[in-house]
Amino acid sequence: MNTSGSSQNVLPSFDGNLPPKRSSKRIAISKRDKTNQDKLDTEIFELYMEDLWKRIDEDKKSAYAYFDSLWFNMYNRGDKKSNVLKWIKAKKIFARQYVFVPIVCWGHWNLLVLCNFGETSYSDTKKKPRMLLLDSLKTTNRTELQSTIRSFIADILKTEEREDNELFIKKVHLEFPEVPQQTGEECGIYVLFFIYCFLQNEKLGEDFSQLSKDVMFNPEELEKFHKDIRSFQASRNAKMAE
Numbered sequence: 001m002n003t004s005g006s007s008q009n010v011l012p013s014f015d016g017n018l019p020p021k022r023s024s025k026r027i028a029i030s031k032r033d034k035t036n037q038d039k040l041d042t043e044i045f046e047l048y049m050e051d052l053w054k055r056i057d058e059d060k061k062s063a064y065a066y067f068d069s070l071w072f073n074m075y076n077r078g079d080k081k082s083n084v085l086k087w088i089k090a091k092k093i094f095a096r097q098y099v100f101v102p103i104v105c106w107g108h109w110n111l112l113v114l115c116n117f118g119e120t121s122y123s124d125t126k127k128k129p130r131m132l133l134l135d136s137l138k139t140t141n142r143t144e145l146q147s148t149i150r151s152f153i154a155d156i157l158k159t160e161e162r163e164d165n166e167l168f169i170k171k172v173h174l175e176f177p178e179v180p181q182q183t184g185e186e187c188g189i190y191v192l193f194f195i196y197c198f199l200q201n202e203k204l205g206e207d208f209s210q211l212s213k214d215v216m217f218n219p220e221e222l223e224k225f226h227k228d229i230r231s232f233q234a235s236r237n238a239k240m241a242e
Contacts, residue, residue: 040109040188040229042069045102048192048232056199065091066100066195067110072112073104075155076148085159094118094160100195105145109187110135111194113151120164122171129172136182137175180216186226193225 047068056064067088093099094117098182101112115130122128131153133145150169157165168215182190195214 009055040186040192042104044233044236045069045188047191047236048229051232052192052196052199057207060097060199062095064100064199065093065096065098067091067102069102069104072101072152075152076105085155088156091158094162098198100198102191103145103149105148108137109191110145113194113198114153122167128196130166131172131174133174133176134179134191134194135176136179136187136194138181141207142176149174180222189226190231192229193222196225197221 049066053066071084071087074080091099093114096118097116099114099117101114103110103112111134113132113134115132117129118126118128119127131149133149154165154169157168162168178193180190194216200215
């Protein structure tokens with residue numbers, strides 16, 4: 001659950017006009033505890049996310065977007081906040097059906113999923129804007145995190161100059177759907193697994209309960225995913241050791 005990259009609250013330096021790129025500094029501050037194969041650092045997370053992204057059908061990629069795993073942390077800290085919002089604007093999230101926002105706070109990973117943010121109808125249950133917080137441990141300070149998320153979304157809306165900002169904030173509430181729960185310190189892996197589950201959805205839609213039933217709560221899918229992560233980590237470590 002705990003990651004040195006999140007718990008130390010130290011971030012790499014970089015040109016504020018550009019999104020942070022992986023570097024030796026970033027690797028150093030997010031170094032993983034090599035004795036625990038279930039822990040993920042931000043470096044491995046981003047590398048695997050890139051690999052996962054390559055597997056998506058090209059005709060589906062336009063429906064998705066994902067944020068760097070450091071962005072929410074940086075926004076929450078207050079440094080580079082305007083730059084984070086600028087990078088988010090470049091993601092064109094209001095043209096996407098699903099936007100994946102990894103959250104690393106208090107030594108724990110969560111996944112925020114922004115659904116249908118480009119929609120303006122709040123009554124259509126299938127297409128209305130939604131915010132889902134997927135937590136594999138349920139120990140996060142929900143009150144504080146929910147407040148930070150709402151401020152985060154409000155600032156994104158202001159940056160986009162959306163006309164119905166106040167109505168959006170009033171109508172779109174943070175939801176906490178049931179998801180598989182971790183048994184160790186693998187919360188970063190679960191965040192990747194949740195994203196993987198959405199990407200496996202052949203028909204894009206909002207039936208989250210069906211998605212959970214078919215993929216998320218399938219123990220064989222979860223075990224297969226764990227093995228893939230471990231294989232990816234081993235391959236990456238072997239390359240770095242060369």
